[in-house]
Amino acid sequence: MQIQAIRQPSRRRFIQGLMSIIALSALPFQLLARSTKAFQATKLETVKAELFGDLPIVDSSDISLDIPDIAENGAVVPVSVSTTIEGAEAIHVVIEQNPNPLSASFKLTEFSVADISMRVKMGKSSMVTAYIKTPTTIYKTSREVKVTIGGCGG
Amino acid sequence: MESRPVKMRGKVVDSVAEIKVLMKHPMETGTRRDDAGAVIPAEFIEQVTCEHNGNVVLTADWGTSVSKNPYFAFKVKSAKSGDTVKVGWTDNLGNASKGEIVLK
Numbered sequence: 001m002q003i004q005a006i007r008q009p010s011r012r013r014f015i016q017g018l019m020s021i022i023a024l025s026a027l028p029f030q031l032l033a034r035s036t037k038a039f040q041a042t043k044l045e046t047v048k049a050e051l052f053g054d055l056p057i058v059d060s061s062d063i064s065l066d067i068p069d070i071a072e073n074g075a076v077v078p079v080s081v082s083t084t085i086e087g088a089e090a091i092h093v094v095i096e097q098n099p100n101p102l103s104a105s106f107k108l109t110e111f112s113v114a115d116i117s118m119r120v121k122m123g124k125s126s127m128v129t130a131y132i133k134t135p136t137t138i139y140k141t142s143r144e145v146k147v148t149i150g151g152c153g154g
Numbered sequence: 155m156e157s158r159p160v161k162m163r164g165k166v167v168d169s170v171a172e173i174k175v176l177m178k179h180p181m182e183t184g185t186r187r188d189d190a191g192a193v194i195p196a197e198f199i200e201q202v203t204c205e206h207n208g209n210v211v212l213t214a215d216w217g218t219s220v221s222k223n224p225y226f227a228f229k230v231k232s233a234k235s236g237d238t239v240k241v242g243w244t245d246n247l248g249n250a251s252k253g254e255i256v257l258k
Contacts, residue, residue, distance in 0.1 A: 034201060039217040076221045095219060099185065103219040106228075112204070112212040113170060113229035119221040121183075 038102050044094065047102045051092060051131070052138050060085065060139035065130045067143050074122040074147040081130040082115035083139070090133040091116060097126030122147045160241055160253030171233035171257055173204070175226045175241050178251075183218040198246055199224065205240040206230045233257060 038050035048057070066080035081091050091106040091114060103120050114132070122128075122145060129142040158178040164171050177199065184196025202214040211230050230239065235257055242252030 034215045039215070078225075080227075098219050099183075100217055100219065103217050105215040107213045107215075109211050111206060111209065111231050113231060115229050116214075117225070117227035119225050121181075121219045121221050 039100060041102065042100060044096050044101050047094060055138050057138040057140055060141060063130055063132055063139060063141040065141050065143050067128055067145055070146045070148065071122060072148050074149055076119050077122050077145065078117065078119050079128065080117040083132050085132050085134060085139055087134040088114040088132045089135065092131040092133065093120065094129045094131065095120060095122055095126050096129065097124050098122065158251045160251050162239065162241060162253045162255045164239055164255050164257050166233050166235060166257050169232055169234060171230040171239065173228055173230065173239055175253065177224045177243060179223060179245065181218065181220055181222045181224065196246060199243045200246050202226065202241065202243045204228060206233060207237050
């Protein structure tokens, strides 16, 4: 996009190029900054404050959170999150009843699809929430998972 | 440290590559105790970086609640046969490993 901006110096192109330069220069920090505080937090409220600040959080039906209703083994619970929301820049998986609720954060780029799968540990039955971060709003969807054997403490 | 390979599989469907990754890692939370009652120190993957032809397309920050020997799947846009996809991790002790595949 920057190269195009230089080749076709119309005002709109120029502004687009400028915006992309600003976005790109901010990218390494976004990609590298690990929110250690959010991962060490023991309260859901702290996790949300660290990750999202003051951005509004709304429920969305455009997020697919695929996770079993009943997990027989809390040490290995498969989770898949995908979304069609435009401008999704990060996916956060939060397990509310775990000692540290924030499990994983995935930072997307324009080259990756907002569709990830992984396996998590769950200490006990809990709400599991997927948060999708866009520049202006946080979208979320939740599912309750019952755990019959816990995954913490071996 | 014993060898901890990153195993990867990938396939391209409609120019989107679906990559499946298996990592070998204990993912210790730091709260478990061994038989003698001593705390087993935390040892977990903190960051995962996914590259497509040398460009970072996705990064992940993980906590201690990711399962042992993590499985992870993601999708890369505008991928084609012959492209290279790399996945690397670093853990809280500074250990690292990476894997690489060429898409078929």
